[in-house]
Structures are given as structure tokens and as C-alpha cells.
Amino acid sequence: MTHAMGDTALARAQAPAITSARPLRAWQQAALERYEEASPKDFLVTATPGAGKTTFALTLAARLLQRREVARVIVVCPTDHLRLQWADAADRMGIVLDPGLTNAVGPVRAGTQGYVTTYAQVAGKPMLHAARATSVKTLVILDEVHHAGDGLSWGEAIEEAYGFAARRLCLTGTPFRTKPDERIPFVRYEEDGFEGDAGEAGAGLVSRADYTYGYKEALADNVVRPVVFAAYTGTSRWRNSAGEVVAASLSEAGTRSVEMQAWRTALDPKGQWVPHVIAAMDDRITHLRENGMPDAAGLILASDQDDARAYAKIVRRVTGKAPELILSDDPKASKKIERFSTGSARIAVCVRMISEGVDVPRAAVLAWMTSYRTPLFFAQAVGRVVRSRAPHESATVFLPAVRPLLSLAASMEEQRNHVMPPPKTQQGDELDLEPLPPKERAVDGVKQFEALEADARFAHVLHGGTAHTGSGSPAVVAPEDEEFLGIPGLLTAEQTAELLAKRDDELRLRIAQRAHHDDEDGGLFPVEDHPDEDDAGRSWRDAAELRREINRLVSRVSAKTSTPHAVVHTQLRQSVPGPPSASASVDVLRARRERLRTML
Numbered sequence: 001m002t003h004a005m006g007d008t009a010l011a012r013a014q015a016p017a018i019t020s021a022r023p024l025r026a027w028q029q030a031a032l033e034r035y036e037e038a039s040p041k042d043f044l045v046t047a048t049p050g051a052g053k054t055t056f057a058l059t060l061a062a063r064l065l066q067r068r069e070v071a072r073v074i075v076v077c078p079t080d081h082l083r084l085q086w087a088d089a090a091d092r093m094g095i096v097l098d099p100g101l102t103n104a105v106g107p108v109r110a111g112t113q114g115y116v117t118t119y120a121q122v123a124g125k126p127m128l129h130a131a132r133a134t135s136v137k138t139l140v141i142l143d144e145v146h147h148a149g150d151g152l153s154w155g156e157a158i159e160e161a162y163g164f165a166a167r168r169l170c171l172t173g174t175p176f177r178t179k180p181d182e183r184i185p186f187v188r189y190e191e192d193g194f195e196g197d198a199g200e201a202g203a204g205l206v207s208r209a210d211y212t213y214g215y216k217e218a219l220a221d222n223v224v225r226p227v228v229f230a231a232y233t234g235t236s237r238w239r240n241s242a243g244e245v246v247a248a249s250l251s252e253a254g255t256r257s258v259e260m261q262a263w264r265t266a267l268d269p270k271g272q273w274v275p276h277v278i279a280a281m282d283d284r285i286t287h288l289r290e291n292g293m294p295d296a297a298g299l300i301l302a303s304d305q306d307d308a309r310a311y312a313k314i315v316r317r318v319t320g321k322a323p324e325l326i327l328s329d330d331p332k333a334s335k336k337i338e339r340f341s342t343g344s345a346r347i348a349v350c351v352r353m354i355s356e357g358v359d360v361p362r363a364a365v366l367a368w369m370t371s372y373r374t375p376l377f378f379a380q381a382v383g384r385v386v387r388s389r390a391p392h393e394s395a396t397v398f399l400p401a402v403r404p405l406l407s408l409a410a411s412m413e414e415q416r417n418h419v420m421p422p423p424k425t426q427q428g429d430e431l432d433l434e435p436l437p438p439k440e441r442a443v444d445g446v447k448q449f450e451a452l453e454a455d456a457r458f459a460h461v462l463h464g465g466t467a468h469t470g471s472g473s474p475a476v477v478a479p480e481d482e483e484f485l486g487i488p489g490l491l492t493a494e495q496t497a498e499l500l501a502k503r504d505d506e507l508r509l510r511i512a513q514r515a516h517h518d519d520e521d522g523g524l525f526p527v528e529d530h531p532d533e534d535d536a537g538r539s540w541r542d543a544a545e546l547r548r549e550i551n552r553l554v555s556r557v558s559a560k561t562s563t564p565h566a567v568v569h570t571q572l573r574q575s576v577p578g579p580p581s582a583s584a585s586v587d588v589l590r591a592r593r594e595r596l597r598t599m600l
Contacts, residue, residue, distance in 0.1 A: 025223065028056040031211040035060060038210075042168045042186045044145070046209035048218045049173040049383020054086065057141050057169055058093050064139055065095070065113060070166055071136040073097060073114035074129070076122055076158070077143040081334040083116040085359060086143070090116075108132055119147045123157035130161045137166040145170040146207075146376060148184045159185035174379040175207050215379075215386075215412060224386040225364065225393050229409040231401035232280070234273045234456040236265035245452065251401040263402050264451065267303065267369055269310035271454035274369060275318055277398050278311070278347075281367045282319045284396050285346050288364055293393060297340070298365035300349045301381055303372070305329070311369060312349045319346065326350040361387045368399035378408040546589035547581050553596035560600065572596065 024032070027047070035043055047053045057075075064070045075086045075097060087099035098115040101108065103125045108115055115132075122129050133140060140162045142148065148158045162168060168186050183189065189205035218224040233251040238261055240246055246258070250266055253259035266273040281298050288296035300315070302308035305327050315323040324340040326333055326348055340348045341360045348363075351370075366385045372378075385395040399405050554568045561568075573580075575595050578588040 024055070024059060025052055026221065027213040027217065027223075028052060028059065031056055031213070032060060032063075034211055040210070041166075042170065042188075043211075044170040044172070044187055044207065044209045045211050045213075046172050046175055046207070047211075047213040048215040048224065048386075049380055050224045050387035051213055051218045052223070053143075053171045053173070054089050057143075057171060058090055058095060060169065061090075061139055061141065062093055062095055064167065069137070070139040072108065072133075072138040073141065074133055074138055074162075074165075075114070075116040075141045075143060076119055077116065078119060078147045079328075080118060081337055082143065083118065084334055084338075086116045103128055107135075114138070119154055119158070122161050123154050126157040126160040130164065133162050133165040139167040139169060140165045142168065142170045142186070144380075145172055145184060145187060146176040149176075155184055162186070172207070172209075173383055174376055175209065175212075176376050222391065223388055225388045225395045227382060227386060227395045227397055227412065229397050229399060229406075229412075230280075231399055231406060231409075232273070232277050232456050233401040234266055234276075234454050236262040236271070236273075236454040237452040238262075238265045239450040239452060253402070259402055262454075263400055264371065266400055266454040266456070267307065267371065268451035268454065269307060269314060271451065273400075273454040273456040274311060275314050276456035277367055277369070278315055278318050281365055281398055282315075282346065284365050284398075292390075293362070293364060295344060295362045296365070297345065297360070297363045298347045298367065299360070299363050299384055300347060300367045301370045301372075302349060302351050303370045305351055307369070308349050308351050315347050315349060321346060324348040359387070360384060361389050364393065364395050366395070366397045368397060368405065373404045373408065375408055375411070378405070379412070382412065543584075543586050543589060546586065546593060550581060550589060550593055550596065553593065553600070557596055557599045 031045055031047075045053060045056065047056070061070075061073045065073065073090075073095065075083075075090075077083060077086060083099040087097045090097040095114075096112045098109050098112045101115040101117065103121060106128070117129070132138075142158070142162075148155045163185070170186055183205070184207075188208045190208050191205065215224060219226060231251070233249055235247055235249050237245060237247045240261075246261070248254070248258050248262040250259075250262050253262045265271065268274070278300070281300075285296050285298050300308075300311055300323070302311050308325060308327060312323050312325045315321075324336055324345050324347070326336050326340070328351060330336070336348075337360075339345075341362070348360075363385045366382060368381070372381075382395075382397055385397070397409070399409065550572075554565055554572070557563070557568050558565050563571075569581075572592050572595060576588060576591045578584050578592075581589065581592070584592075
């Protein structure tokens with residue numbers, strides 16, 4: 001008891017003054033007023049990523065400390081890096097939170113108003129954290145509270161640790177669903193009307209916030225950037241467990257199972273979909289840096305650490321510059337995030353380290369190269385590139401043209417267009433919340449699935465719920481207007497699509513023209529479908545198929561332009577120099593195929 005009284009007296013003596021460096025945003029002030037009116041034990045705030053949840057929470061904490069309604073603040077967050085981020089933000093507001101307090105240390109350190117911990121740490125010793133939260137009146141801030149549902153044990157630990165805390169503030173970037181038997185403590189729920197696999201109503205529960213500030217409202221307040229979603233399709237080829245080679249387009253895969261296999265193949269580092277989209281991403285970053293965002297950067301989200309490492313090598317090969325590789329098991333991960341956030345590197349490759357909460361305001365481009373596809377993860381990840389710093393900034397998200405992701409993008413795009421009115425919308429497919437199946441292991445030495453190759457090409461941009469391909473009549477866009485690419489109202493959807501399609505064609509042509517040259521000094525990547533195979537063993541098969549495809553494309557170009565076949569062949573030889581097709585190398589034939597595609 002004596003120890004508790006000492007803690008209380010110390011905390012009161014150290015009650016901070018509010019030292020927020022900037023005035024509160026309207027939503028933050030409104031949320032504070034709603035909290036003050038009710039003075040509740042539990043309060044859930046849903047605010048879109050980038051809106052300023054941290055500032056809101058710490059302002060509330062400072063007020064409660066100042067009025068001595070609480071004497072301690074405990075912040076629980078998902079990752080160790082966010083512990084540092086929270087502690088730094090609190091320090092700027094005059095609140096000293098210890099980001100390094102471990103479970104091996106009993107009492108909260110003297111000279112602080114509290115500490116920052118993680119959900120995993122609380123689950124390790126819930127009773128220790130309960131003692132810390134009840135020795136004095138405590139405000140517990142549960143950041144990204146849906147993490148308390150990452151397994152029943154975590155939820156139980158949070159409830160055990162903070163069930164008797166004086167105040168609890170829950171934060172999340174987007175509403176979340178949970179199963180009826182996995183309720184997250186301190187969160188109110190309501191039936192969401194979602195139909196389960198058996199068709200029964202009420203198969204899930206959705207969180208009910210006390211205050212909500214969505215992407216739509218944040219966009220209207222110029223708090224976040226508008227996002228343009230650039231979808232890339234392509235043909236994937238893979239070998240199934242029966243040894244059959246299957247080919248399918250990402251955007252025209254047909255059944256769900258075929259779509260998933262095509263998607264998985266596209267994400268395989270050995271194919272051409274990934275390097276092509278990385279090149280398009282790098283082109284977009286260059287454009288942003290030349291038009292008002294000199295420090296613009298991009299994030300690549302990978303499914304696992306092996307893919308992340310492979311993608312990092314591709315970035316180095318494509319751009320000539322090494323990216324920042326950020327992996328969760330890397331002890332230097334936090335330092336790398338900080339270095340990338342404040343530095344000048346163009347691209348960071350990560351798995352989930354930058355998916356939520358991490359603040360990288362200069363990141364304005366995202367390449368979605370992961371199999372994750374839940375609404376919560378999608379909103380959190382896209383939230384990394386929407387934080388606005390100045391007027392006329394926009395964000396670009398490159399993603400596979402598959403129905404689950406397009407449905408998620410359309411939902412966010414619909415909110416954008418509520419602020420910037422689009423043409424009439426059309427409802428898309430229902431969201432597919434199931435993850436891609438895990439990579440199969442070989443059974444009795446037989447591979448269950450083998451990705452062979454995948455190409456990539458620009459498909460469309462989303463606008464008003466409609467896909468715009470940019471393949472219609474050329475849109476007239478003044479050079480100075482390109483600065484506003486992706487902001488509806490300044491460029492039409494057709495103009496946006498036309499610009500992205502044009503840039504993609506130019507990119508494909510540059511790749512094709514240089515495909516047969518060595519690229520050891522960086523720059524554009526060579527076209528290598530199977531870099532570890534023997535070139536001589538496959539070249540005759542590939543060359544025969546390429547010659548047939550070139551002849552078909554020449555026929556299409558001839559019909560479209562009313563130009564004789566011989567003239568088209570001559571023009572092709574001039575654009576992509578080399579011997580006649582009958583004796584040309586595979587690389588030259590590929591380059592000519594790409595040149596013909598740009599002529600259609």
C-alpha cells in the first residue's frame with residue numbers, strides 16, 4: 001500500500017503540461033469533446049490511417065494527467081518499433097513514457113508517467129501488467145486493438161491485465177470483424193449482417209466505435225491524400241500436381257482456384273510480373289520527385305521473408321539502387337524504418353513491419369506483392385501512403401488485377417469519390433476474405449505446384465467503380481497536368497488511365513530494346529523467364545513460339561494500320577535491330593514482340 005501511495009504522489013507531482021506542437025484537427029477536438037461529455041471507462045476510436053490517432057490519444061492522456069483523473073498512462077501496441085514511435089510522440093507533448101520496460105522489471109521506473117509495451121509482452125505476464133495498471137489510477141491505451149484478437153490467449157491476457165484499470169482507450173484504423181467466440185475485451189459489438197459459409201445470418205460481429213473518422217472525412221479535410229489504384233494484369237503459367245502446365249490471365253482467371261494459382265505465380269520472383277511492376281513503381285517515384293515531392297518513396301509489401309529478400313534483389317537490378325530491406329526478425333528493423341522514414345532511399349521492401357502504425361509520410365507509392373487480402377490489412381497497408389503533407393499530393397497503389405483486391409480497392413475508392421464526385425458507380429464482386437492457400441510442400445518428391453513464369457502489363461485504373469483502361473481514343477493531357485496524376489477532378493479517369501498506359505508502353509519498349517544487353521551496372525532489368533535454366537536447352541522452343549506470336553501480332557498491326565505485312569516487318573527491324581526472325585535470338589524476338597504490342 002505504501003508503494004502505491006508513493007507512486008500516486010510521484011505521478012501527481014509530475015503531471016505534464018500539454019505541449020502539442022500544432023493545433024488539434026477538427027475531428028480530434030470533436031472526439032475529445034465527446035469523451036469529455038461521457039467521461040467513460042471504455043472508449044473506442046476508429047480513425048483512418050494517417051488521421052492522427054496518436055496525437056488524439058496523447059492529448060487526452062495529458063488532460064487526464066493534468067486534471068489528476070489518472071496518474072499513469074500505459075500504451076499497448078503491436079510491435080517494438082511502435083513502442084519507440086509512441087514514446088517519441090509522448091515526449092514531444094511532455095509525457096515521459098518508458099519504451100524499454102521489460103517483464104523482468106517489476107515497478108514502473110521513477111521519473112516517468114508510464115510506459116509503452118506490446119501485446120505479446122502483456123500476454124507473457126498479464127498479472128505483472130495488472131499490478132502496474134491498478135497500483136495507481138491508470139489510462140490504458142490499446143493501439144490497433146484488433147491485435148488483442150490474434151488468438152484467444154492474447155485477448156484473455158489483455159482482459160486479465162487491464163480488466164480493473166481506471167480508464168481504457170481503444171484505437172483502430174478501420175472497423176474490424178471478429179468471430180462470436182473471439183470477442184476482443186473492452187470493445188462493443190453489433191451484428192454485421194455478414195453471411196457465413198452456410199448462409200446463416202449474423203455469422204460475425206463488427207466493432208462499434210464511440211467516435212469514427214473515416215477516409216472519406218479525412219480526404220475532405222485534406223488530412224490524407226487521394227489514392228489512385230493502378231491494376232496490372234498478365235498471363236501466368238504454372239505446373240500443377242498432375243504435371244500439367246496451366247496458363248491463365250490474372251484478370252480473366254475464371255474460377256477462384258485458378259485465380260489464386262495465377263496470382264501466386266505472378267508474385268513469384270522468377271517471373272516477369274514482379275520486376276515489371278517494380279519498374280513501373282520506380283517510374284512513378286521518379287515522376288513524383290520531379291513534380292513537387294523531391295523525397296517521394298515507395299513501399300513493397302511481400303508475403304514472406306524469402307520473397308522480400310528476392311524482391312530486394314530485383315529492386316537493385318531494376319533501379320540500380322539497393323532498397324531498404326525490413327524484416328521482423330532483424331534486430332536492426334526499427335533503425336532501418338527510422339532511417340528510411342527520414343532518409344532519401346527510394347524503396348523499402350518489407351513483410352508486415354510497415355503495414356500499420358509506422359509513420360513514413362514521404363511514402364506515396366505502394367506495390368502490393370503479397371497474398372494478404374483482408375479488408376483490415378488492406379486499409380492499414382494503404383494507410384502507409386496516404387498521410388498528407390501538402391496540397392496536390394496523391395498516392396498510387398500498384399496491385400494485381402484480381403477480384404479480391406479490386407473489390408477492396410473499389411470500396412476505398414468509393415469513399416474517395418464521395419468527396420470528389422465520380423461518374424455513376426457499379427457494384428463489383430463481394431469481398432473474398434480467405435487468404436491464399438499456403439505454398440504446398442513436395443509429397444513423396446512430387447511438387448504439388450510449380451510457378452513457371454508470368455508477364456505483366458497495365459490493365460486499368462479504378463474510378464467511380466469502373467475500370468478505365470486508357471485504350472480508347474487518346475486523351476489530350478497538357479504536360480503541366482501530369483503533376484496532378486491520380487487526383488480526380490484535375491484529370492479525368494480516362495486521362496489518368498491514358499497516362500499510366502502510355503507510361504507502361506514506354507516502359508515495356510525500353511525494357512524490350514535493352515533486354516539483349518547486359519545490365520550489370522543497374523538500370524532496366526533483362527528479360528529472364530528462367531535465369532537459372534540453361535539458355536541453349538530452352539531457346540529453340542521459345543524461339544519457335546515467339547516467331548509464331550510475332551507473325552500473329554504483325555497480322556493484327558497490319559490490319560489495324562492498313563499497312564502491308566512486309567512494311568510492318570521492316571519497321572519492326574528498324575525499331576529493334578538484329579537479324580531476321582528466322583535467325584534472331586530469343587531476347588531479340590521477345591523485344592520485337594513487346595514492340596508490336598505497343599503498336600496495338
